[in-house]
Amino acid sequence: MKHVDWTAMTVFLLFFALVTVMGFLASRWRRADDAAHLHEWGLGGRSFGTWITWFLLGGDLYTAYTFIAVPAAVYAGGAMGFFAVPYTIIAYPLVFLFLPRLWSVSRVHGYVTPADFIRGRYGSRGLSVAVALTGILATMPYIALQLVGIQAVLDVLGVGGSGNWFLQDLPLFIAFGVLAAYTYSAGLRAPALIAFVKDALIYIVIAVAVIYIPMRLGGYGHIFDAAQHKFATPGADGKPSGSLVVGPSGQWAYATLAFGSALALFMYPHSVTGVLASKSRNTVRRNMAIMPAYSLMLGLLALLGFMAIAAGVSKGAKGYNSQLAVPQLFADMFPSWFTGVAFAAIGIGALVPAAIMSIAAANLFTRNVYKEFLKPDATAAEETKVAKIASLLVKVGALVFVLTMDKQAAINMQLLGGLWILQTAVALVAGLFTRWFHRWALLAGWAAGMVYGTWAAWGISSKATKHFGGNTKVIPGIGETGYIGLTAFALNLVVAVVLTLVLRALKAPEGTDETSRADYSAEAGDEAVERAPQPAVAH
């Protein structure tokens, strides 16, 4: 029943070839004097200005999976899936408060990862490795989901999904092999350069989609009427399948999901990598003001979920996979060549974050596991070598994950990943402002949040899965349904405060703080930054 759309396929492959060439050429772009240093491979020489950082962060945070999953959630349930919009609205004002401080202290002390900062601030190897491992754990399924994004596109293109397992997944192997090769050779410069193509394509596709598709479907009024009609029709369980607005019982969930996700966003190692790669404190701040352009794009993208309903992409199929809704909408609505452009946007949209995520996870492993525990006297060149190899292993791990476990497992794990990474926020954010918290209390709080969150999520079943079937649950003591991650975060905070009081009363050893107050407000050009471990200046 499948046929391959060759026009779309050709356009898709042309763009893919273009970014592959760019990926390999990237190692010569803004080439550094000392390419062996981890600053270079892992942070692009800490040299990116406002616009490169903007494209890099946009390419990093708004992933292919986002493009598939956000409209899919709206397609399946309506308003609740739209929480991604307030989430990205809240995120930038929120992190504006502390990311510049993280940039400054990391620049002065040469920190490459968030766990490096924890190590320096609290003098605690235990807390540092907890943060590092949480980061790696949360990032792996996220990389896997980028593959799911590519798979959805290939599926609609008519490639894969049939034949033997090897042929079926061959396109995925090729895409990932190429990605792994240029990430290995060019480091963070590769995704930074490719991000220009990715974001340009995405903006063009979304702009065309939100104008052209409603014209074909009879306007937004008609689209929302069709959605209203679909959601009002009772499903198999006799309840409406969705809603155009969030009902009173869902409003806490909507708000806590938005807030918790916003706080978690910049705890992810790949987000921090994007921030630390910028060349100045003001670059970071300026980006918080211009990143909402991507949020607007995401909001418009979410509306595609409603358009997919009005266009009837499921064609009445029972148990339709909503992940395919947007690729199918593009294929049904656009001429073939533009479908190719749209799919290229999604496909490349998977490669950029997957590259940055694997670099971030590799940095964590190298700095906070390998150098910390295995080879403390590793030279800068050895660090870079280990990081390059680790970036390959991380990607292979993600590939194995996608191929051996079902898609649902990757989605479950990614939900858990968000919940887990949020538990590093207490130590990280509080540490940027105060040394009041005791390192052992923070470790205990982290453990409490991780255990509670995982346990609470385990107990949620859904139609698709027996465990980890969602991310909201009744908040103990409040009685409203809320985001589990945020509840766990609150527990984490309470444990950290109480134990800090206890440990301080017992005069437990506090550990050495290698940072000083002025480090947190240092700006490029300051004496402290000039004296800092220098990445070779790139031009």
Added chain:
Amino acid sequence: MPSSSPHVPTAGAPPAVSAARVLAGLCLLVPIVVMMWVPSYSKVTPKLGGMPFFYWYQLLWVLLSALFTSAAYLLIRRDEAARRDAAAPAPTTAAAPVVPAPKDGGRA
């Protein structure tokens, strides 16, 4: 060597809480509070071009949040410039009393 010993502020240093910082904080707080107040916007009407209120209102706030964050950025940049001038006065102005940064002194 623990370096958490309190730093004695120099005589002319601006206070930790300045008007610009408070104002910037408020600019950052507004979008967060507005978005967390879900009951205020979880409704269908008034529609805009067929789009329920719930959707166009949040899309509108994407733009407004960018304006508020930009305002905070400009305020903080001016505040930091003032702090830098106060912390390291140029030799020629060392004897002069510390004055707030000029109105157009935001440029780094």
